[in-house]
Amino acid sequence: MVEMNLDHIYKKYEGNDKYSVTDMNLDIKDGEFIFFIGPSGCGKSTTLRMIAGLEDISEGNFKMNGQIMNDVEPKNRDIAMVFQTYALYPNMSVFDNMAFGLKIRKTYSNAEIKKRVDNAADQLGLADFLQRKPANLSGGQRQRVALGRAIVRDAGTFLLDEPLSNLDAKLRVDMRTTIAQMHQRLKTNMIYVTHDQIEAMTMADRIVIMNDGKIMQVGTPHELYNEPINQFVAGFMGSPSMNFFNATLHDGRVTDGEGLDVAVPEGQLKVLKAQGYDQKSMIVGIRPEDIHAERIALEAMPDSIVKTKVVVSEFLGAESMLYCKAGKSQFTAQVDARDYHNPGENVEVAFEMTKAHFFDPETKDVIR
Amino acid sequence: MENAQAVAPKSANSKQNSARRHRFWKQFFTYLYMVILAIIVMYPVLITFITAFKDANVQAFVLDFGGKWTLVNFKNLFTQTLYGSWYLNTMIISVSCMVIQVIVVTLAGYVYSRYRFAGKKFSLMFFIIIQMVPTMAALTAYYVLANMLNALDHYWFLTAIYIGGGIPQNTWLMKGYFDNVPYDLDESAKLDGAGNFKIFWSIVLPLVKPMIAVQALWAFMSPVQDYLMAKFLLTSESHYTVAVGLQTFINNAQNQQVVLFSAGAILVAFPIAALFFYLQRFFVSGLLAGGSKG
Numbered sequence: 001m002v003e004m005n006l007d008h009i010y011k012k013y014e015g016n017d018k019y020s021v022t023d024m025n026l027d028i029k030d031g032e033f034i035f036f037i038g039p040s041g042c043g044k045s046t047t048l049r050m051i052a053g054l055e056d057i058s059e060g061n062f063k064m065n066g067q068i069m070n071d072v073e074p075k076n077r078d079i080a081m082v083f084q085t086y087a088l089y090p091n092m093s094v095f096d097n098m099a100f101g102l103k104i105r106k107t108y109s110n111a112e113i114k115k116r117v118d119n120a121a122d123q124l125g126l127a128d129f130l131q132r133k134p135a136n137l138s139g140g141q142r143q144r145v146a147l148g149r150a151i152v153r154d155a156g157t158f159l160l161d162e163p164l165s166n167l168d169a170k171l172r173v174d175m176r177t178t179i180a181q182m183h184q185r186l187k188t189n190m191i192y193v194t195h196d197q198i199e200a201m202t203m204a205d206r207i208v209i210m211n212d213g214k215i216m217q218v219g220t221p222h223e224l225y226n227e228p229i230n231q232f233v234a235g236f237m238g239s240p241s242m243n244f245f246n247a248t249l250h251d252g253r254v255t256d257g258e259g260l261d262v263a264v265p266e267g268q269l270k271v272l273k274a275q276g277y278d279q280k281s282m283i284v285g286i287r288p289e290d291i292h293a294e295r296i297a298l299e300a301m302p303d304s305i306v307k308t309k310v311v312v313s314e315f316l317g318a319e320s321m322l323y324c325k326a327g328k329s330q331f332t333a334q335v336d337a338r339d340y341h342n343p344g345e346n347v348e349v350a351f352e353m354t355k356a357h358f359f360d361p362e363t364k365d366v367i368r
Numbered sequence: 369m370e371n372a373q374a375v376a377p378k379s380a381n382s383k384q385n386s387a388r389r390h391r392f393w394k395q396f397f398t399y400l401y402m403v404i405l406a407i408i409v410m411y412p413v414l415i416t417f418i419t420a421f422k423d424a425n426v427q428a429f430v431l432d433f434g435g436k437w438t439l440v441n442f443k444n445l446f447t448q449t450l451y452g453s454w455y456l457n458t459m460i461i462s463v464s465c466m467v468i469q470v471i472v473v474t475l476a477g478y479v480y481s482r483y484r485f486a487g488k489k490f491s492l493m494f495f496i497i498i499q500m501v502p503t504m505a506a507l508t509a510y511y512v513l514a515n516m517l518n519a520l521d522h523y524w525f526l527t528a529i530y531i532g533g534g535i536p537q538n539t540w541l542m543k544g545y546f547d548n549v550p551y552d553l554d555e556s557a558k559l560d561g562a563g564n565f566k567i568f569w570s571i572v573l574p575l576v577k578p579m580i581a582v583q584a585l586w587a588f589m590s591p592v593q594d595y596l597m598a599k600f601l602l603t604s605e606s607h608y609t610v611a612v613g614l615q616t617f618i619n620n621a622q623n624q625q626v627v628l629f630s631a632g633a634i635l636v637a638f639p640i641a642a643l644f645f646y647l648q649r650f651f652v653s654g655l656l657a658g659g660s661k662g
């Protein structure tokens with residue numbers, strides 16, 4: 001049972017004026033698979049390293065099960081970590097790499113160590129490689145050894161720092177399943193840092209989105225995707241990312257002055273008016289998959305049709321990406337493969353405005 | 369039509385020929401240069417080697433393959449002179465210097481690479497600056513200091529100078545080599561529960577073996593090759609090192625013992641060569657392979 005609390009955590013590196021992590025507050029429940037995601041430099045790895053004890057905490061308290069752990073050594077925090085660069089000991093075999101942590105503790109017999117290592121190796125398909133040195137392993141095998149090293153420790157918490165970022169696309173998908181199964185089997189806390197939001201969406205119980213050292217939003221993948229609280233979260237989640245327009249609300253329609261002129265559904269219109277945005281400018285966000293090109297959609301949403309010209313188009317097999325221009329706005333539409341259009345063609349698309357999000361142009365917060 | 373056919377192959381051929389000729393002359397001059405350098409390097413060694421096997425009455429340092437070859441000079445070295453003591457003295461000093469310098473420099477390099485502490489930048493800069501002063505410039509100071517400490521003719525003072533002289537440059541080299549070992553290996557070991565010394569001994573040290581072997585070789589060789597320091601700081605003949613002792617064979621114009629000098633010089637090469645062959649197994653690359661990505 002491990003419950004973690006990050007209580008007003010700040011981190012400033014020596015010689016820097018800016019804080020790398022600012023006022024981080026988070027509670028992590030037992031057995032949770034939690035993801036820190038965000039762009040490079042947002043402070044997610046720094047936070048993970050503070051939890052591990054590899055970085056000092058400048059201000060604030062980090063608690064595990066109610067005890068303050070700020071000054072506790074990494075080895076006493078009951079934590080196992082998987083590094084982005086694997087960090088395997090090059091002069092030792094796979095077996096010795098995995099057994100190293102156990103041998104140091106001196107509380108395990110050789111037989112017990114062998115049992116644990118063999119067990120972890122079987123789980124990860126490494127049984128045939130135990131006597132090899134890391135130099136003679138492929139990238140995927142090395143990453144599995146790094147995972148195995150964490151498993152044998154039987155720690156209460158697993159920290160994973162972008163473990164899949166050095167693998168090719170197919171291997172990444174395979175390893176995602178392996179890690180997800182690992183979590184289901186071990187039921188320990190797992191804190192996973194990545195810049196790849198697809199990994200987060202597919203594996204997380206909860207996601208913490210960070211930007212510039214601050215938490216933007218915490219929630220389930222569903223919440224973050226469908227109910228982003230600001231423009232950054234809306235634009236970060238989802239691939240391809242959400243389209244944004246600068247528009248003004250007039251007579252129940254949002255328009256950008258040229259090309260874009262769509263009606264706002266009643267429910268959202270009421271909210272916008274109540275928040276005082278009538279006749280004011282705002283940012284309208286709509287996801288590419290909510291822009292439709294098929295006949296049925298155009299007939300069903302006659303108030304939200306935009307006439308546009310295709311600049312670039314990509315055929316992806318099951319669907320097509322149309323990069324379009326309407327007036328001074330550019331946007332991406334994800335349409336069915338049947339609705340593929342060549343670059344230069346004029347096409348009509350319908351915006352499914354019930355799925356649209358509206359953001360304040362200054363604060364970038366969602367209007368609701 | 370015939371003309372066209374005749375012209376095309378000819379021009380291609382002559383281009384090939386000129387390229388070949390160009391390559392030939394380039395290689396010829398490269399090898400010529402190397403042969404000349406080899407001769408310049410080998411000539412004195414060859415003379416010394418041959419002279420070591422000659423009978424006593426020879427002209428000094430002439431390349432002369434004729435005459436009898438004999439081992440009597442080697443015998444005389446050990447029976448008629450103090451060469452045996454000199455050899456032993458040199459070995460004692462060299463081995464001590466090697467062991468102590470390697471330990472000090474390796475530990476210092478590790479600390480400079482891995483830790484932050486007050487005075488780190490300053491002392492590293494100081495190491496660089498102090499190398500600009502040649503050891504010879506401090507000769508008088510060393511002599512006076514040795515006198516004050518009653519350390520003239522004692523080995524520990526001389527060895528200390530050799531070790532101290534080797535520390536600045538070699539610490540920098542060792543630090544640089546340690547810097548190549550990725551720090552995430554230390555962090556991983558820390559999380560596994562290893563203490564500072566365990567990380568140093570089990571994880572990082574095995575990865576810097578080539579540099580340690582190089583350090584050992586240099587630290588062993590430098591006392592063997594030093595003449596001036598030993599000449600000034602060792603006063604009794606039985607305490608001389610080989611470098612100083614050999615010089616006494618040829619500095620007396622009336623009684624030059626060139627053959628003894630040559631024989632003594634040849635014998636000095638053996639321990640160094642032996643050490644080099646022993647240490648060769650550590651000169652490997654790719655020790656870090658597989659450990660970290662990127």
